[in-house]
Amino acid sequence: MKVRRLNKVLLYDEGTSQALNIEEIAEYLRKKLAKVQVEVRGDPFAFYPSQDKVLDYAKKFASIKIQDSTKRMLSGQEPLYGEIEYEKRRILGKTRAFGILYDGLELQRILWQLILREESSLEFVHIFFNNRLFATWNEYDRRYHARVSLYGIPSIISTTGVVEAPAKPREYYILKQQYEMLGKDILELKDAFQGRFIDYEDERLTEVVKGYAMQAVFYALIGDPFCEDEGCRLYNAHWQEELIFAQLVSEYEFCPRHTGLIEDENGH
Amino acid sequence: MAERFSPVGEKEVTRAIVTEFTAQFLEYVESDCIIVGGGPAGLMAGRSLARAGKKVLIVERNNYLGGGFWIGGYLLNKVTVRHPGERVLDELDIPYKEVTRGLFVADGPHACSKLIASACDSGVKFANMTVFDDLVLKEDARVAGVVVNWTPISALPREITCVDPVALESSLVIDATGHDAQVVRKLEERGLITTKGFGAMWVERSEDLIIEHTGEVHPGLIVIGMAVSTTYGLPRMGPTFGAMLISGEVGAEIALEKLHESAKVK
Numbered sequence: 001m002k003v004r005r006l007n008k009v010l011l012y013d014e015g016t017s018q019a020l021n022i023e024e025i026a027e028y029l030r031k032k033l034a035k036v037q038v039e040v041r042g043d044p045f046a047f048y049p050s051q052d053k054v055l056d057y058a059k060k061f062a063s064i065k066i067q068d069s070t071k072r073m074l075s076g077q078e079p080l081y082g083e084i085e086y087e088k089r090r091i092l093g094k095t096r097a098f099g100i101l102y103d104g105l106e107l108q109r110i111l112w113q114l115i116l117r118e119e120s121s122l123e124f125v126h127i128f129f130n131n132r133l134f135a136t137w138n139e140y141d142r143r144y145h146a147r148v149s150l151y152g153i154p155s156i157i158s159t160t161g162v163v164e165a166p167a168k169p170r171e172y173y174i175l176k177q178q179y180e181m182l183g184k185d186i187l188e189l190k191d192a193f194q195g196r197f198i199d200y201e202d203e204r205l206t207e208v209v210k211g212y213a214m215q216a217v218f219y220a221l222i223g224d225p226f227c228e229d230e231g232c233r234l235y236n237a238h239w240q241e242e243l244i245f246a247q248l249v250s251e252y253e254f255c256p257r258h259t260g261l262i263e264d265e266n267g268h
Numbered sequence: 269m270a271e272r273f274s275p276v277g278e279k280e281v282t283r284a285i286v287t288e289f290t291a292q293f294l295e296y297v298e299s300d301c302i303i304v305g306g307g308p309a310g311l312m313a314g315r316s317l318a319r320a321g322k323k324v325l326i327v328e329r330n331n332y333l334g335g336g337f338w339i340g341g342y343l344l345n346k347v348t349v350r351h352p353g354e355r356v357l358d359e360l361d362i363p364y365k366e367v368t369r370g371l372f373v374a375d376g377p378h379a380c381s382k383l384i385a386s387a388c389d390s391g392v393k394f395a396n397m398t399v400f401d402d403l404v405l406k407e408d409a410r411v412a413g414v415v416v417n418w419t420p421i422s423a424l425p426r427e428i429t430c431v432d433p434v435a436l437e438s439s440l441v442i443d444a445t446g447h448d449a450q451v452v453r454k455l456e457e458r459g460l461i462t463t464k465g466f467g468a469m470w471v472e473r474s475e476d477l478i479i480e481h482t483g484e485v486h487p488g489l490i491v492i493g494m495a496v497s498t499t500y501g502l503p504r505m506g507p508t509f510g511a512m513l514i515s516g517e518v519g520a521e522i523a524l525e526k527l528h529e530s531a532k533v534k
Contacts, residue, residue: 067464067501078462082481082491083500089480097480099473099503182342185508187368 003261004221007123008037011213012044014111014130015096017159019201020209022129028210033217034266044114044128045091057110058087064106069144072137073103096131098160104134104150111154125220126154127213133160148212148243151225155216160200162208166240168197197240204248211247218258221265229255296393299323301523302414302438304400304451307335308380308509309493310444311387312356312516313523318390320524325436326387328396329419333387334380335446337509345376350475353510356517360386371508383513401433403441403454403489411488413437414451439530440523443491444516449498455486464501474503475511482515483522490526492519 009029011022022040029038045054062079089095111128119126134156135144148161158165167173172193179186190199198208211233215225218234227234230242231250237243254262301317303310306328314324326333340347349357351370360382364374397419404413417433443451455461478496485491491499493512 065464065501080461080464080485080500082483082485082496085483086477086480095480097473097476099477184341185348185368185371187371191368 001222003264004223005123006033006036006125006217006220006265008039008119009033009125009127009217010039010041010119012041012114012126012128012154014044014128014132015090015093015098016129016131017201017205018096019203019205020129020159021206024206025129025210025213029213029217032214032262036265043093044111046093054088054091055084057091058084060110061087061090061102061107064103064110066101066103066135066144069101069135070142072142072144073106075106098131098133100132101144101146102132102134103144104136104147104156107132107134108150108152108154108156111156115154120153122153122220125217127216128154128156129209130156130158131160132158133164134158149215149225151216151219155219157209157212157216159205159209162198162205162212162243163200163202166197166237166243168240169193172197196244198243204244208243208247214254218261222261227255227258231255232258234258292393293395296323296325296395296436298437299325300438300527301325301440301442302327302436303442303444304414305335305444305446305493305495306330306333306394306396307444307446307493308337308383308512309446309495309516309519310335310442311337311383311392312513313442313444313492313520314392314516315383315387315390316517316520317523318387318392320520322524322527324392325438326392326394327398327400327414327416327436328394329399331397333384333394333396337380337383337512338376340373340376346373347376347379348373348508349510349513350508351510353508353513356510356513400445400450400454403451404435404437405458408487409458409460411441411455411486412439414441439488439527441489442519442523443485443489443495443499444493444519446494447498449491449495451489452485452491452495452499455489461486461499463499475508477502478511478515479518482518484526490519490523492516 011026013022026038026040059079062083063077066073115126133146135146137144146165148165149157175189176186179189198204215234219225226236231252232255233246233253235246237246300322301324303314303326306326310326314326317324339345349372354372357364357374362374362379362382364372367373398416399419399422400414401417402415403411406412413436415433415435421429421431443449452463456463481496481500482492485499492515
């Protein structure tokens, strides 16, 4: 197996949940990857001299919204004025309101444009953290599926995706449907299921996202971010229960194979 | 001795109704802002604009005002708002209680009647039983008023109703017609805009997004409340009213800015 040499991991805050501590994630990565520099870049729009391009990027983000999860997004959608204004406010850091569903691959293409050309080689790991919910199209069942993360150049990890993408317990959805029909508020329902899934502004969010950041690192190292071991932080969880187990409950962080790879990377 | 009613004849009653209605109608043939839809968002926007001294007419297709604000979900007459919507309840002096963290409940009839009364007290005028028919468009397709007709006309077969509508002019129009987004849809029919249709219900996120997207959607036309959701394809909202009330306020702030800008130009 070919293991790629890494030079630097760069972390960006493209508007995340307030509960996410990116500095803490950086510190974690530094401990795991002793020979790799880890740099927190913060707001990608503030770091790069692209303020004049705010309108440009706002139009791009506004044109990749998914309106119907059963229909593949058409490229070149014409955004409305109000949609562009919302994206402008997001870019300028005036709002972190979220709830729009974006096409993940298109989002990755837009964020790729924010990467400095001299840092676009494979030895740089760019990770964008945000609270945009994104999904990828699946040709087999012809619908979009929400994702926590998308790996590549750059990798994107969504704090909203952590909450919304892996399924909550089955009984939650059955009760949620009943609550909606009765016009009851689902906040009450959430209280009943407290702890059984990661919620918005959850204090466990940073710890969970550390595992996803490592998935991005492993994608860069060996081309595969995932592990089949349910107790390994690289496990591709489809249920909240699996996510909580892999990231918070499991007795070990990484399986023996991935632990070995981390040790090799650190020269042990 | 029992109170006795004044000896007033039928013709005086009729004269009083027609004279007063006509005087108001004539005055409001031109106004600063016409709001289409007298639900919670429209009433809040009208109230805020009128309190700022603007001449506001709300066009409402029903006899009654308040839209869906009389009842909450499942036809039950308790209405809910999430924080920070309780600020509006305080302002309108509507009693409420907190049921869970950040969720407040009030009596629908009490809340709705207080909001209507407050809009009236602020100076908003109403054309109820009046249906929005079309837009008045001027230079560069700027919205400059609405075309209206009596609501019963729209219920009659087209073949036997040759009743032309009339036009009312205004500096701004606000679409507060709820999920129908009737005014925006009319622009869409003319190929001036493409609405997105509302998305799936995602109660938690929809309210923030409605406020974020409240604003001018086309020159001269501001969209507020649930019409925002339809226009932009935002997630559907559950039976909570905070975003509708606050969207009305935000829409009024934007309208005031636009009115001040156009006053400067003139």
